[in-house]
Amino acid sequence: MADMELFGSQQPQQPPAGNGAPDGGDEDPAAAFLAQQENEIAGIENDEGYGILENGEVSEALQGPEGLGAGTPCGGGVWGQGNGPTDCYAAISQADRLQSEPESIRKWREEQKERLEQLDANSRKQEAEWKEKAIKELEEWYARQDEKLEKTKASNRAAEEAFASDAEVFPGTEWERVAQLCDFNPKSSKQAKDVSRMRSVLISLKQAPLVR
Template sequence: MADDFGFSSFSNGAEAEEDPAAAFLAQQQSEIAGIESEADGLGPSGDAFGEAPAAAVNGDMFEDSNGVTDSYAAIAQVDQLRQEPESLRKWREEQKTRLEELDSASKAAEVEWKEKAKKELVDWNLHQQEQMEKNKVNNRASEDAFLKECDDDSPGSEWEKVARLCDFNPKTSRQTKDVSRMRSVLISLKQTPLVR
């Protein structure tokens, strides 16, 4: 029966249509029942993936018959129960042995490098000690010679002392201060001494 706007009114009789949500749920339940009947005998719990039935939803804590108390641990346990292909298992074993060999080789090389470094450090210290002893001997000898020259008061040797202290070679004085003016003054004084 239609009302003023052209819509038919629903009655509770045989003309009533089915609820679409209820029809969808019924269809899904029948499909799930078909899948469960096909999967019988495939896994330890009867489902297609071999997973244990979940006793908790949204990560809640539960205790399984195997003693697992966490949903993530249950998933990890299921992953371990599944068999991986033979080629992957073989590759993992080879990779593990290869990594162990590399690790042991690197540790041996590290020990060898440490021993070599210790030896080089000892050699360097010995070389430095010898060099310091040589420098001490040379410095003492040069100091004694310098003091002997300073104490020498023989007449006429003053200019030789000054000449030894001044570097008159212009090639060697490139990197030092310019002492050309002082050199020229000393040479002129040597040639014509001051008269007092």
């Protein structure tokens, strides 16, 4: 019996399991910190109040009072290590589409719409004014053309009557009629031919016709 007690007293003491400390009451800080982090991560993974649902919608715990916006971080921190689906950006994009349009963008769209409507109204007004002005100018042009045409007709009728009155040829007036068709004004251009001799002959025949 004494031998058994002596044998038992010589066996080495086993270190306490669980904390990895050698003996005594001291704990390893690194091991305790890792164990605490593992417990927290396991609790977060099992928590049903956080994360993104299977259908892609964001849970109410993550949405908060104003919902999940474009600025909400997807990763980072302890939550980002075990939360959400594999494609986190797809869930954020879907949440952005569900989010209402900002007030500044909506106001800008309304102002842009009003400005375009005002431009369209001004364009239609100017188009109507231009059409009215074009019609007025066209009517004035037609009036001027009609007046000019009437004057031309009157001048042509007068010339035709004068020509008809001079159509009868009397003896001794042949050269006088020929002289009426000629221009006896001398030409100052150097390139013109010299017709002074022909001009003098016609003038002499007009004044003293040939007598048969």
